Amino acid sequence: MVMSDTPAVLVQQLQKRYGSTPAVVDVSFQVGSGQIYGILGPNGAGKTTTLHCICTLLRPDAGQVEVCGIPVQENPKAVREKLGFVAQEVALDKVLTGRELLQLQADLYHMPRPLAQERIATVLQLLDLTDRADERTGTYSGGLRKRLDLAAGLLHQPQVLVLDEPTVGLDIQSRLVIWDFLRQLKNMGITVLLSSHYLEEIDLLADRVAIIDRGTVIAEGTPEELKARVGGERITVKLQEFAPKELAERGAALLGSLPFVQQVLINSAQGNALNLVVQSNGEDPLGKIRSHLQAHGLELFSSTQSRPSLDDVYLAATGQTLLDAELAAAEAATGKKKK
Amino acid sequence: MTATASQIQSSRIPFLTADFWQETFALTRRWFIQLKRRPTTLLVGIIQPLLWLILFGALFQNAPAGIFGAGQNYTQFLGAGVIVFTAFGGALNAGVPVIFDREFGFLNRLLVAPLTSRFSIVLASSLFIVSLALVQTAVIVGADYAFGAGIPNGPGLAVVALIVGLLVLGFTALSLGLAFAMPGHQQLLALIFLLNLPLIFSSTALAPLSFMPLWLRWVASLNPLTFAIEPIRHLYRSNDWSFADVVLQAPWGDLTLAGSLGLLAGFVVVSVLLVQRVLRKSLA
Numbered sequence: 274m275v276m277s278d279t280p281a282v283l284v285q286q287l288q289k290r291y292g293s294t295p296a297v298v299d300v301s302f303q304v305g306s307g308q309i310y311g312i313l314g315p316n317g318a319g320k321t322t323t324l325h326c327i328c329t330l331l332r333p334d335a336g337q338v339e340v341c342g343i344p345v346q347e348n349p350k351a352v353r354e355k356l357g358f359v360a361q362e363v364a365l366d367k368v369l370t371g372r373e374l375l376q377l378q379a380d381l382y383h384m385p386r387p388l389a390q391e392r393i394a395t396v397l398q399l400l401d402l403t404d405r406a407d408e409r410t411g412t413y414s415g416g417l418r419k420r421l422d423l424a425a426g427l428l429h430q431p432q433v434l435v436l437d438e439p440t441v442g443l444d445i446q447s448r449l450v451i452w453d454f455l456r457q458l459k460n461m462g463i464t465v466l467l468s469s470h471y472l473e474e475i476d477l478l479a480d481r482v483a484i485i486d487r488g489t490v491i492a493e494g495t496p497e498e499l500k501a502r503v504g505g506e507r508i509t510v511k512l513q514e515f516a517p518k519e520l521a522e523r524g525a526a527l528l529g530s531l532p533f534v535q536q537v538l539i540n541s542a543q544g545n546a547l548n549l550v551v552q553s554n555g556e557d558p559l560g561k562i563r564s565h566l567q568a569h570g571l572e573l574f575s576s577t578q579s580r581p582s583l584d585d586v587y588l589a590a591t592g593q594t595l596l597d598a599e600l601a602a603a604e605a606a607t608g609k610k611k612k
Numbered sequence: 613m614t615a616t617a618s619q620i621q622s623s624r625i626p627f628l629t630a631d632f633w634q635e636t637f638a639l640t641r642r643w644f645i646q647l648k649r650r651p652t653t654l655l656v657g658i659i660q661p662l663l664w665l666i667l668f669g670a671l672f673q674n675a676p677a678g679i680f681g682a683g684q685n686y687t688q689f690l691g692a693g694v695i696v697f698t699a700f701g702g703a704l705n706a707g708v709p710v711i712f713d714r715e716f717g718f719l720n721r722l723l724v725a726p727l728t729s730r731f732s733i734v735l736a737s738s739l740f741i742v743s744l745a746l747v748q749t750a751v752i753v754g755a756d757y758a759f760g761a762g763i764p765n766g767p768g769l770a771v772v773a774l775i776v777g778l779l780v781l782g783f784t785a786l787s788l789g790l791a792f793a794m795p796g797h798q799q800l801l802a803l804i805f806l807l808n809l810p811l812i813f814s815s816t817a818l819a820p821l822s823f824m825p826l827w828l829r830w831v832a833s834l835n836p837l838t839f840a841i842e843p844i845r846h847l848y849r850s851n852d853w854s855f856a857d858v859v860l861q862a863p864w865g866d867l868t869l870a871g872s873l874g875l876l877a878g879f880v881v882v883s884v885l886l887v888q889r890v891l892r893k894s895l896a
Contacts, residue, residue: 291692328724353726364717381725409649425721441737451745 279342279434280329281306287336289322291379292585298321298488300336304433304466304481309459310481312468315581315598319488319606320468321361324437327466328358341432354382359429361438362416367411370401371421375428382429392530394489396424400454416447423454427463431459434458440474452478472583472595484587486598489588500581503589505535505550507581508559511574512566520571521545534556538588542596548588639722639736643709647744657744661698661752665690665759668818680820684849691756692844693817696837699745699751699813700774703783704804706741707791711800714791730891734884738784741832744779746773750887764847771869772844778876779840782883816841816860826863833862836879839872 282304283411289297297319304310325331327338329349338345365374372393379389397403400420405413410421419439426434439455440448455478458490469475475482476496484492484499490543492499513523518539525537525547536550551558563573587595614856665687672686680689710733712718723732749772757763764772787804794800812818814828815837821829832838838860846859855870867875867888 328719350726353724356724357723358720360717360720363715364644364713364721366718367641368649369642372644373645377638377642378721378725381722382635382725383634383726383728585635 279306280304280339281308282339282466283339283342284327285337286321287323287326287338289319289326289331290334295488297326297333300483300485300488300490302483302490302493304464306432306464307459307462308480309455309465309467309478310591311475311482312466312485313470313472313475313482313595313603314468314485315470315595316484316580317602318357318598320485321437321468322488323359323485324335324466324468325436328356328435329353330358346494354429355432357429357434359422359426359434359439361435361441363415363422365418365421368409369594370407370409371397371413371424372406374421375406375425378428383431386578391427392430396427398428400424409454414451416443419443420448423451423543427458431463433464433466436465438469439467440469440471448474470595470599476583482583484583484590486587486591495496496583499583499586503585505552505582506558507579507585508551508562509518509540509543509548509577509579510549510550510562510577511544512547512571513574516545516574518545523548524571526567527571529564530560531561533561540594540597542594542600544579548594550585619877620654627729629728632732635725635727636732636735636739639733639817640739643737646709647740652865654744654747656805657698657702657748658751659749661694662755664694664698665752665755668694669759681845681849682772685761687756687759687846688761688848689752689820690818691752692841692848693759693815694756695749695752695772695776695781695814695816695844696840697812698748698785699780699840700837701743701808702745702748704808706737706784707787707789707800708797708804710737710788711791711794711797715797734785734788734887734891737788738781741784742777742780745776749773749776762848764844765851768847768851768853772847772874775840775843775873776878778873778880779836782836782876782879785880785883785887789883789890792887792890811837821862823859829863833860833867836876839867839875839879842867843869843872 280303282308284303285301287297287300288295300323302310311321312322313346322331327340327345329345329352332346341355343351343375345352367493369377375396376389379393381605384392397406397535400423402417402420402424405417409461410418413421425438440451443451448497452474454465458465467478467579469595480497480498481495482493483490510528512520516524521539525539528534528547528549531535533551534549535552538548540546559576559578562576566573591598593601654759668690669687675686679688710719723730730831753763753769753772763769763791790803792799792802800870814831815835816832817837821832824832842860845856847853850857853869855868858871859869860865
């Protein structure tokens with residue numbers, strides 16, 4: 274195993290800007306051979322730009338990118354042979370049938386006809402597409418289209434499969450199928466690099482994760498490491514179903530004064546719920562919180578307790594939740610359009 | 613910049629490799645499958661030039677005999693013009709499906725593949741558009757014959773095909789270059805709209821040079837469409853033609869049949885070099 278020494282993907286101090294807008298400011302990470310590696314971040318964080326630089330679709334402004342030890346900028350063609358890329362938007366020619374699309378793909382990778390036919394049959398079966406292969410892709414559902422796109426990305430048996438938001442916009446059933454499939458790929462020894470803004474997707478699948486915010490890696494490690502590093506226990510407290518801001522602020526001040534509460538945040542996306550980080554030492558923090566609130570004339574409407582999640586990792590690094598960042602990004606996007 | 617050097621090198625050699633032709637023919641096949649399943653494009657592309665022939669032919673039916681050149685009526689005169697601007701129209705629009713491929717992300721599928729040369733994308737479209745233009749040309753030549761305009765002799769028809777092929781190659785390459793360079797399809801469509809009719813009206817498609825004021829004669833005799841129209845017109849006029857025949861008396865001198873073929877070939881070379889440049893510049 275000579276390969277195991279060379280990372281499947283190496284990104285060092287990558288930078289890319291569009292005009293005066295920086296998309297990637299400082300991104301570095303390494304994907305070990307055979308891993309599932311996740312890039313997590315809100316929309317507009319620079320995930321797609323990073324992946325496009327790896328897949329030779331964009332030229333980096335600065336930094337080093339290597340795939341299987343091959344520098345992307347010096348030898349893009351060799352990199353393209355090692356890589357499969359499945360873009361966020363499924364782009365199929367809806368007039369072609371699934372099989373015709375795969376045949377086109379095989380020709381673009383210069384496969385001899387018999388080999389192509391054999392591989393096409395294999396990927397069709399692998400993704401359970403055989404029955405629909407001779408229908409035009411225009412008749413496919415979203416999940417089916419995504420599966421065909423995956424089949425196309427795998428046809429030339431790449432060493433590294435890069436997927437940009439593979440399950441965005443899909444129903445739960447299709448997402449489960451794709452998650453299962455990505456695990457299967459890992460068992461086949463294929464390195465998988467995927468981006469996502471779904472926490473649970475990365476948490477569930479990834480061996481390691483880089484969390485990206487505004488073009489910068491803000492945390493990197495295994496999901497367990499990252500969560501352990503944040504530490505503490507999470508308690509979300511609601512004073513009312515939808516608490517007014519003043520009430521939430523009063524509650525936050527009260528709870529912030531408790532010695533075991535490390536952090537209080539008012540989460541507007543959850544109806545001004547209070548997100549607490551507590552260091553409980555095995556005692557009953559929730560009971561203390563309830564009695565402290567009652568002593569000051571406030572009632573607990575509801576509460577949930579949890580171990581730290583990747584969202585907490587994101588929260589600890591940026592001061593906002595992933596959902597808040599999503600909302601802010603969406604707002605900024607519509608604001609731009611109005612101008 | 614070793615990358616650029618190796619890219620330039622690899623874009624020169626590939627034409628001889630089987631890989632290059634495999635990817636090119638695969639991409640051409642895609643356009644033909646689309647045409648087969650959406651035959652409207654072809655149907656419209658055949659009906660339209662026939663309408664041109666009938667309507668424009670009728671428009672000048674009562675023009676005094678001989679003013680379009682010795683022994684020619686307007687239908688005869690118009691045939692060459694319709695052949696050329698039909699082929700030109702198809703070539704000019706070649707970039708449209710490609711820019712939609714770019715916008716929908718289909719192009720990325722081609723760009724992440726280890727293509728021997730990205731010129732295969734250009735060549736695939738060119739082969740398709742040239743085939744289409746030759747079918748259209750055959751129909752127009754047939755219809756023109758039925759309308760009594762005569763027909764070039766055998767070798768003459770071969771030269772007509774060559775001229776149409778060269779013209780279409782040149783404009784297809786330009787259109788694809790624009791499809792890669794323009795920000796989006798709105799801009800490309802606007803530009804095509806802007807170029808289409810003025811290029812036709814500033815050529816000899818509809819009227820001979822002698823009808824034009826001097827400034828327009830200059831413009832028309834530098835317009836690549838004219839380099840295609842006049843030799844075809846000449847092949848229609850004379851069954852006893854040779855490559856040394858003068859086909860156009862331009863303000864800057866006499867243009868022979870061989871000369872116009874040379875100019876068209878030069879036009880193709882310039883267009884292809886331009887699109888190569890755009891491919892290298894706008895795609896990583």
